[in-house]
Amino acid sequence: MDDSEGSYGTDDRTRPGFLGREALDLGVLLLAAGAAHVLVLSLGHSDGGVRALITVGAILLAVSALHRWHRHRSAVVRRSRGGDRPGNRSSRGRTPEAGDRLWSVRVTLADVPGGLAELTARFAALGVDIRLMQVHPDGVETTDEFLVSAPAHLVEETLYAAVLGAGVREAIVRPADVHELSDTTSRTLRLVSAMVEGATTLEGALLALSCAQDVERADTAPEGMGEEDTSGTTMTLPSPDGAVLVVRRVGVPFTAVEFARCRALVQVAASLLGRSRQR
Incomplete structure (x- = not known):
């Protein structure tokens, strides 16, 4: 659709409400500058006022630094637990937690493009981390074996049900040994x-x-x-x-x-x- 008919590009100047946001930002800036000027004039002519300004500034800096440290620490904790969003604990980024269990998941499905998409999506939704994958081709079908690391609370029945729901013809889920992780x-x-x-x-x-x-x-x-x-x-x-x-x-x-x-x-x-x- 042409821009003249109501579509908007990526430039801020073409987005609805751009002038309103500019006016709001400018108003806030002028208000803050005026308030700071009044505060300096009212307190800056005495020794006590100068000390008060320095104290307030130091407190604000300390609060800002503490807030930034807290946000950084929270982000590190979230990453160590598997990501910032639910279902994002995939094979690319999840850090293994203590108590995770290793499973072998062997499935047979048609050897067609996109056949594994649903299966890997279900792994991600359960917080399952794919560590190793082996492909066993056999004509029109293929057998794929995954060595996965799953949260300790995930039981074999849950993993088996999720795999079957991905449209595979047959599946075998068994506990695996850490020595199987090598290629x-x-x-x-x-x-x-x-x-x-x-x-x-x-x-x-x-x-x-x-x-x-x-x-x-x-x-x-x-x-x-x-x-x-x-x-x-x-x-x-x-x-x-x-x-x-x-x-x-x-x-x-x-x-x-x-x-x-x-x-x-x-x-x-x-x-x-x-x-x-x-x-």
């Missing part, structure tokens, strides 16, 4: 280094990498599975010594990405065993 690449390299140095076994490295609860060494794979296979919460891998490693995890199915990571770790262990036999 997968760094954790894998540390595990490989530990295997090279003999500080951990292949079974221990698989447990740590897959966040599983059990690794069993068996002569054959479970019924219906191959020696290198995955089915729900069970994964099988060929051990370098000829046995079959059966990895099990409670409640959280393995993804193709996790299977590939563990298989690569087994291949590293096989290479290490082959080199040791050649020496």
Whole structure:
């Protein structure tokens, strides 16, 4: 719409009430100047008046400094508690409070643009801080795992209900361990280094990498599975010594990405065993 039809730009001179505000500001300034002049004339001709003016000025300065300090301290406290506005405690700015709990939230949803917008908005509304995110693509759907820090009063049921309300197809919420906060690449390299140095076994490295609860060494794979296979919460891998490693995890199915990571770790262990036999 054209400016002549009633729209206003960003310039103060085109905003409604601009002249009224100018007149008000000028009137206040003149009134304050006149009052100060009368006060100086009435008190400034005696020693007591001069001392009174100095005292009043010092009090005003002290009150102003105290007020500024109080506002600064209040702002620091608000930031430490998660921001100045409700629902603003997102992954970009919330400072973790003592007693916060770490959760793993794994969701499956359609792999389309904007699919995570509603979920992250619900996290922010609950004061949940996203610390780490891993994507497990699988065709038309994708599995996303979030490691989040949530206020201590937030229970698993509340977090689960919020996630389901974001339109995901399925969700798994479980308590997480602080060691899971490291990114997968760094954790894998540390595990490989530990295997090279003999500080951990292949079974221990698989447990740590897959966040599983059990690794069993068996002569054959479970019924219906191959020696290198995955089915729900069970994964099988060929051990370098000829046995079959059966990895099990409670409640959280393995993804193709996790299977590939563990298989690569087994291949590293096989290479290490082959080199040791050649020496």
